[in-house]
Amino acid sequence: MAKTLGPVKRKFSPWTDAGQVPFIRFENVTKRFGPFTAVDNLTLNIYEREFFSLLGPSGCGKTTLMRMLAGFEEPTEGRILLQGQDLAGVPPYRRPTNMMFQSYALFPHMSVEKNIAFGLEQDNLPKGEVTARVEEMLKLVKLDSFAKRKPNQLSGGQRQRVALARSLAKRPKVLLLDEPLGALDRKLREETQFELMDIQTELGLTFLIVTHDQEEAMTVSDRIAVMDKGEIVQVATPAEIYEAPNSRYVADFIGDINIVEGRLQCRGEQSAVIGTDFTAVIDQPCDLADGASVAFAIRPEKVHISTEPPAETVTNAVYGEVWDIAYLGDFSVFIIKREDGLIFRAAQANVSRLVDRPITFGDMVWLSWTADAGLLLTR
Template sequence: MAERPSPNQTVFAPWTDPDAVPLIRIEGVTKRFGDFTAIDNIDLNIYRREFFALLGPSGCGKTTLMRMLAGFETPTEGRISIDEQDMAGVAPNRRAVNMMFQSYALFPHLSVWENIAFGLRRDGADKDKIAARVEEMLKLVQLERFARRKPHQISGGQRQRVALARSLAKAPKLLLLDEPLGALDKKLRQDTQFELMDIQEKTGTTFVIVTHDQEEAMTVASRVAVMDNGRIMQVATPAEIYEQPNSVYVADFIGDVNLIEGRVSSIDEGRATLDWAEGQHPITGQASGSLSKGGRATFAVRPEKLYISREEPTERTNRVWGKILDIGYLGNLSTYHVETTGGQVIKCEMINVSRIDRRDYTWDDEVWLSWSDTAGLVLPE
């Protein structure tokens, strides 16, 4: 598991430094396949030592963007540079870039040791240097005692680490990872996420990972680019993406969220109030984006920000009455689906801090949901 920075360590955030030089510059890049636009005028900077995630649903363009970084596709328009070098016309094998595929693409007839050494041998490296580098990589991925085994003799997680070691053996400036954990089961995938973070931190290599798994991106990445229909919707740290989404799309794509549509009745000192259902109290949240009084907007609030109670919490501005429609018990937390008088279903999550024989709330109970004025965002439609 990656170590937490101490209070005296500088926070890693080169994207906030105007003098920092990006390792990767993507400037006005568009990629078309016939009449289909896979990448639509993207601008993006990625910095040295970053663990950067391209996140989005299938078909959003994230893999096409990665393939252009690797040199397997050519931009229709725009420019990609790596380490201040324009990549136009530079073949994949001439780039200081390596790519790790979801299938791992290990040679089944070669041992773990030989798989890691393969690229170094092709480059004509000295035997002693190859041996030293392979041993270094084996130690890095903790596979020293499996060096002579074939890929079919080791587990899926170990094969993933062999592929990673082979990709890092040539010390690329940039490592591209295409859904690298997709073949692993959930528990192993979660464990391997932290191993990847640790290895990336030790090597200092810039990692760019393509994934559709929100949890994976939020766990490993220093920053995340959320993509949709060939465009980047938001680039920010995982915490900013989760707590300060810039659109309804991003709020809805990342994690669980309650979305309540309404009309803006007031905007004051960075907060907006929304009228959303007849007979219900207006709801207030942090104003985000371009809002106008009387305009349509959407209120977004995470389920864990809500409180549930039997009595009306009159001290809170944001409070909604309803009936419990459904309950989900997930061990560490319970999820309540509460239907309001207007038919809106709002989800509330409560942590189970102690063992219980019976729930405090059950189906069809009348309850109040409430939250603070800063718990949610009012986003333009």
């Protein structure tokens, strides 16, 4: 089994096993709206019981991809397979999928329990089974005591749970979530993310979520597909996406990062990025010829900041002025500007309750990092 970079939230990685058959497969899928190509010759495998995120900016094609899986749109070219079955021509109500919309789309005149029961009653399930299923869903989303209330009597978070319960009541094989937490405040959104993960694990379903919120995707996902202009740029676990982005686009899109352009110099098992009065040595072998245009990338939290020069054994260091500081509670971000205009960010955990900052605006400081902290980007 392939080694996974960084921490994983559970021992679950079917994508590393060549013998595993994908649960969902997008096969050379293209979707055009007139002259505009929303999804461009895309191939993607999603596995059973996976919590999978489609992440990207507005207009990148992620919602179109989800809508094609749900049956609301048909591919212009290519196939979409679910458990080996081609979904072409299968209407949405015949597919073993259900979608939870960003707006929740609850019926305002119905109680919570009636909203959850609606789809089951439309399927003509026996009354006893409907009642049992509704009770099960209410317990699952912790809304037992709110069964008789109307949506306008609930908070945003409670309405979100009702929409989730209604989506799960029909026991779909795949739950599709379209920006499901966008209307919630930050604290509630963070709490709900963990609740979604617990529910998905408990039910053993496959979840596919569309989001532009990088933190949300990093929190809930087993894997993430980063999209841009209708194409998938990288598919990997959250840790791999963050620690080993495969391009400047992914590195810059996920989290905060310093990126410096330069020329490649091969040094055996190491590489160096040579810029204007700047050299960064990286523990990464060369895969391009000397002189190639490349970039050096490093996350701010991997950069050490100090008013004292680093030890002579430190390979990578720059000197500059503290231009700005962002205090974010658990950590602070320092914006450092060199004389040549090159700007670096360094993040420092606030591990003690300091009244006076040891480093403040206008200070001249040293930034340093180890050779294994940075990354060489070749595209």
